[in-house]
Amino acid sequence: MTATTDWHEVEARWTGTALKRKEDPRLLTGRGRYLDDVKLAGMLHAAFVRSPHAHARILGVDTSAAAALPGVYGVLTGAEARERSGSLRPLIPVPSEPPNYCLASDKVRYVGEPLAMIAAVDRATAEDAAALVAVEYEELPVVVDAERAAEPGAPLVYEEAGSNVVWHEVFEYGDVDAAFAAADEVVAERFTIHRYASTPLECFGVIADWDAGQEVLTIYTNDQRPGLTIGVIAEALRLSETQIHLITPDIGGGFGNKRRPAYIVATALLAMTTGRPVKYFEDRRENLTALMQACDGVMYLEAAVTRDGTVLALRVRDYADEGTNLISPCQHSLLKLGNMVNTYRIPAVRFEPYSVLTNKCPSGANRGIGKPFMCFALERLMDRIAERLTLDPADLRFRNLIQADQFPYETPTGALYDSGDFPATLRKALDLLGYDALREEQRQARAAGRYLGIGISTAVEPASSNLAAYVLVTGKKTSTGVGESAMVRVEPDGKARVTFGDVCSGQGYETAAAQVVADELGLHPNDVHVQPWFDSFTTPWMYSSGNYANKFATTDVGAIVGAARKIRDKIIVIAAHLLEAAPDDLELREGRVQVRGAPSQSKTVREVAQVAYRNLLALPSGLEPGLEATYFYSNPLAELPDEADRVRGQLIFTNAAHIALVEVDVETAQVQVLRYGVVHDCGKEINPLLVEGQVHGATVHGIGAALLEEFVYDDNGQILTTTFMDYLKPTATDVPTIETDRLETPSPYTPLGTKGVGEGGAIPAPACIANAVEDALRPLGVRINGLPISPNRLWPLIQEGLARQNGAASAGK
Amino acid sequence: MTQRRAIALTVNGQRYSGETDVRQSLVDFLRETCNLTGTHVGCEHGVCGACTVLVDGEGVRSCLMLAVQADGAEVLTVEGLARDGELHPLQEAFWEHHGLQCGYCTPGMLMSALELLREEPAPSEAAIREAISSNLCICTGYVNIVRAVQAAAAALQRKERT
Numbered sequence: 020m021t022a023t024t025d026w027h028e029v030e031a032r033w034t035g036t037a038l039k040r041k042e043d044p045r046l047l048t049g050r051g052r053y054l055d056d057v058k059l060a061g062m063l064h065a066a067f068v069r070s071p072h073a074h075a076r077i078l079g080v081d082t083s084a085a086a087a088l089p090g091v092y093g094v095l096t097g098a099e100a101r102e103r104s105g106s107l108r109p110l111i112p113v114p115s116e117p118p119n120y121c122l123a124s125d126k127v128r129y130v131g132e133p134l135a136m137i138a139a140v141d142r143a144t145a146e147d148a149a150a151l152v153a154v155e156y157e158e159l160p161v162v163v164d165a166e167r168a169a170e171p172g173a174p175l176v177y178e179e180a181g182s183n184v185v186w187h188e189v190f191e192y193g194d195v196d197a198a199f200a201a202a203d204e205v206v207a208e209r210f211t212i213h214r215y216a217s218t219p220l221e222c223f224g225v226i227a228d229w230d231a232g233q234e235v236l237t238i239y240t241n242d243q244r245p246g247l248t249i250g251v252i253a254e255a256l257r258l259s260e261t262q263i264h265l266i267t268p269d270i271g272g273g274f275g276n277k278r279r280p281a282y283i284v285a286t287a288l289l290a291m292t293t294g295r296p297v298k299y300f301e302d303r304r305e306n307l308t309a310l311m312q313a314c315d316g317v318m319y320l321e322a323a324v325t326r327d328g329t330v331l332a333l334r335v336r337d338y339a340d341e342g343t344n345l346i347s348p349c350q351h352s353l354l355k356l357g358n359m360v361n362t363y364r365i366p367a368v369r370f371e372p373y374s375v376l377t378n379k380c381p382s383g384a385n386r387g388i389g390k391p392f393m394c395f396a397l398e399r400l401m402d403r404i405a406e407r408l409t410l411d412p413a414d415l416r417f418r419n420l421i422q423a424d425q426f427p428y429e430t431p432t433g434a435l436y437d438s439g440d441f442p443a444t445l446r447k448a449l450d451l452l453g454y455d456a457l458r459e460e461q462r463q464a465r466a467a468g469r470y471l472g473i474g475i476s477t478a479v480e481p482a483s484s485n486l487a488a489y490v491l492v493t494g495k496k497t498s499t500g501v502g503e504s505a506m507v508r509v510e511p512d513g514k515a516r517v518t519f520g521d522v523c524s525g526q527g528y529e530t531a532a533a534q535v536v537a538d539e540l541g542l543h544p545n546d547v548h549v550q551p552w553f554d555s556f557t558t559p560w561m562y563s564s565g566n567y568a569n570k571f572a573t574t575d576v577g578a579i580v581g582a583a584r585k586i587r588d589k590i591i592v593i594a595a596h597l598l599e600a601a602p603d604d605l606e607l608r609e610g611r612v613q614v615r616g617a618p619s620q621s622k623t624v625r626e627v628a629q630v631a632y633r634n635l636l637a638l639p640s641g642l643e644p645g646l647e648a649t650y651f652y653s654n655p656l657a658e659l660p661d662e663a664d665r666v667r668g669q670l671i672f673t674n675a676a677h678i679a680l681v682e683v684d685v686e687t688a689q690v691q692v693l694r695y696g697v698v699h700d701c702g703k704e705i706n707p708l709l710v711e712g713q714v715h716g717a718t719v720h721g722i723g724a725a726l727l728e729e730f731v732y733d734d735n736g737q738i739l740t741t742t743f744m745d746y747l748k749p750t751a752t753d754v755p756t757i758e759t760d761r762l763e764t765p766s767p768y769t770p771l772g773t774k775g776v777g778e779g780g781a782i783p784a785p786a787c788i789a790n791a792v793e794d795a796l797r798p799l800g801v802r803i804n805g806l807p808i809s810p811n812r813l814w815p816l817i818q819e820g821l822a823r824q825n826g827a828a829s830a831g832k
Numbered sequence: 833m834t835q836r837r838a839i840a841l842t843v844n845g846q847r848y849s850g851e852t853d854v855r856q857s858l859v860d861f862l863r864e865t866c867n868l869t870g871t872h873v874g875c876e877h878g879v880c881g882a883c884t885v886l887v888d889g890e891g892v893r894s895c896l897m898l899a900v901q902a903d904g905a906e907v908l909t910v911e912g913l914a915r916d917g918e919l920h921p922l923q924e925a926f927w928e929h930h931g932l933q934c935g936y937c938t939p940g941m942l943m944s945a946l947e948l949l950r951e952e953p954a955p956s957e958a959a960i961r962e963a964i965s966s967n968l969c970i971c972t973g974y975v976n977i978v979r980a981v982q983a984a985a986a987a988l989q990r991k992e993r994t
Binding site: 039040042043044046047048049050051052053055056143217218219220221222269270271272274302303304524525526527708709711712715716717718719720742743744748750751752753754756757780 | 853855863868869870871872873874875876877879880882909910911913914919923926927928930932933934935936937938939942957960961962964965966968969970971972973974975976977978
């Protein structure tokens with residue numbers, strides 16, 4: 020007797036509904052439990068000693084005064100850490116692979132790099148002690164510019180690597196030279212992107228608790244990628260993965276930023292020597308200075324274009340400033356392959372990435388990784404092409420968009436776009452804000468001496484990353500594909516418990532996963548408890564487990580559905596046996612299994628569960644008792660790169676179109692966003708309320724990046740923006756209401772037709788704002804080739820424009 | 833290096849007395865001595881507003897106020913908003929309108945919104961945005977927070993009338 024459910028057979032009763040979040044009551048009443056709320060008996064508090072220099076040799080570290088301070092229990096120097104722990108295994112090992120320990124011991128390579136750690140009775144005492152550590156430095160020449168760092172003779176961040184360029188490659192997809200030879204026009208620009216980060220409101224932290232009896236290290240951390248981290252810290256601490264008990268509490272935002280295995284290893288070493296739990300929790304200054312920042316970069320972008328505006332090919336030369344990132348370098352460049360041609364039918368691409376180390380904070384994952392810059396550059400270039408050919412920027416885009424009947428569409432770099440209707444998305448966005456009316460408003464404003472501008476950008480939003488893409492960098496096929504794992508258990512009382520290897524950082528997975536499982540098991544979402552905490556001893560996990568790359572609605576859902584279907588099928592098999600019916604005649608809904616057409620013949624899920632756990636002799640003979648299943652899902656779209664280096668670096672594609680109306684005050688160079696519209700298509704939506712929240716938040720991330728946020732370094736590598744007074748986040752008065760509309764084109768490749776939605780807004784928004792600002796200032800001929808468009812950057816451009824205008828006016832007299 | 837001093841204050845109607853380091857901030861006193869961990873620390877330099885609580889009815893950054901300065905004061909934190917297991921209308925509205933994601937800014941955001949609605953029961957959207965511009969939310973883009981405060985204002989006014 021068997022029962023197997025087809026992927027699309029289950030009735031969507033709860034998925035698709037805008038259910039209020041299950042997690043909210045505890046978060047609204049102050050009962051969330053975040054890392055900083057976890058208190059262990061006897062817990063010590065740690066602080067780092069950090070480098071004030073961007074590049075210096077460490078000549079000596081004297082910790083005697085710190086160690087003698089009352090209340091200090093432990094001191095760890097870089098030299099000791101190097102003895103007691105191994106180098107941290109990178110996600111993407113670059114060929115030169117210099118060693119990377121949890122604390123600096125020979126050199127410091129960026130301002131804020133930790134070189135010693137103190138554990139004390141409280142944080143204030145630990146900081147007092149850290150201030151007593153005397154470090155002797157020999158300052159070294161500094162390099163903070165990626166193009167300069169790539170040149171021969173530049174100061175070397177890692178001497179043993181022999182070069183600051185950790186990755187340089189030339190990829191040729193299609194006949195690029197022929198396309199450029201055939202082009203009527205070549206439009207070329209140099210674009211730059213700055214350093215910024217999402218800066219979740221909760222900082223990163225860790226509590227390490229070494230149980231010397233069981234020899235188990237319990238780690239509480241708000242790390243976003245436990246699947247990766249567990250192996251890295253086990254290896255560095257020379258422990259087995261069976262000895263690492265990693266728990267993530269409620270997480271106060273992530274966006275890619277929350278990860279730093281080095282901090283976990285250092286804290287664990289102190290917990291082991293002091294014999295007490297040790298907590299390290301970043302303060303905001305440490306977070307802004309030293310946790311991680313998105314790469315800044317430079318891109319030389321050229322397009323071969325025909326007279327009617329058809330883009331034939333692109334040449335992309337990309338410099339990513341990785342800072343001192345040895346954990347995941349090359350990511351920012353590599354992931355651009357996923358959206359290199361964006362929403363357009365561009366048949367040929369040459370891509371030349373340089374990943375370069377400099378004396379800056381390590382780069383790392385940040386909402387969209389590299390794709391916001393790719394989109395910014397290409398969507399800026401599309402506007403320049405339109406200008407050159409005197410076409411409306413919307414018309415130019417319609418001319419090049421991939422059409423609805425072309426899906427699935429394979430881009431020249433190997434990305435497989437699963438579904439969508441890009442022209443419909445753009446049309447809807449233009450309608451959302453009334454494009455023609457906006458143009459009329461702009462004409463009237465210009466006549467009145469005001470500078471109004473309209474920006475448009477389109478975007479694909481890739482979801483779920485395929486680790487096999489890194490083969491292009493490393494040549495090693497040791498980590499490939501992407502998966503997630505989930506456990507679903509129906510308890511004896513008929514209610515379900517769910518846990519999976521992703522860790523929620525605010526997206527509402529307790530609700531979304533409950534909706535999915537409720538449909539699968541015919542339960543009410545209130546009867547599905549999704550564990551908010553990841554616990555490596557009870558949650559199934561794999562290498563790719565974690566919260567990143569937009570993977571919940573694509574890969575995680577595959578695991579959750581997979582586990583739930585095993586239980587669904589088992590419930591039906593047991594009920595069929597109890598009801599003496601054939602499984603195919605049964606249906607599971609509203610908490611009971613019933614014979615189709617004869618609902619009086621039924622068993623509740625609770626009754627089935629009671630049998631499964633305690634009335635074992637009533638089970639079908641040979642059937643394993645219990646209603647618990649684990650499922651490891653491997654995303655079936657992931658493949659190795661082909662011989663032509665084409666790769667599905669990311670697997671499922673949401674799309675969006677953004678439109679903005681801005682006004683620039685030429686007296687103050689202040690940009691005001693008057694209206695902002697987003698139309699998105701993320702396939703089947705599990706919960707429209709959550710989807711819209713993601714769209715709002717990500718879009719404001721992009722607007723913040725475009726107008727406000729920037730990590731500023733001086734030529735000596737000193738970071739000048741270490742508080743929220745200097746590193747400006749958007750407040751409620753900086754942004755308008757984000758107006759939204761949607762399409763819902765299901766993905767044919769995911770179990771429920773869902774796609775990713777967490778990063779989308781952050782990808783096209785910087786381009787959209789820049790396009791709008793340049794459009795506003797077109798009468799002055801102002802060019803926006805870099806971000807952020809802060810008043811101090813825009814002011815001189817406006818002044819130059821006004822001077823040109825005045826010069827032209829006086830020349831004309 | 834540090835001095836200690838005895839203080840007594842009322843938090844959410846309950847009296848707390850104890851010794852504190854003179855350099856301890858109010859937020860650390862609330863979180864550590866009172867064990868009220870609902871108030872969060874986001875920047876410790878008075879910009880993000882996550883630690884906002886009401887002291888004698890006025891919104892303050894509890895990371896910038898020393899615990900000794902609150903001696904004798906009445907403090908209201910997020911834990912004091914719900915009464916008898918019933919959510920405050922602001923909490924209800926944030927739930928209904930998806931006005932929170934990670935929840936880290938939420939306690940401070942609720943307290944700033946409460947202060948606004950006590951002073952201005954029917955605020956315009958601009959007034960709401962102005963009032964909550966004291967608090968950073970990284971997740972929501974503020975859209976649904978504004979909607980939630982508008983809804984709470986309407987609900988509180990309905991409640992007033994009945």
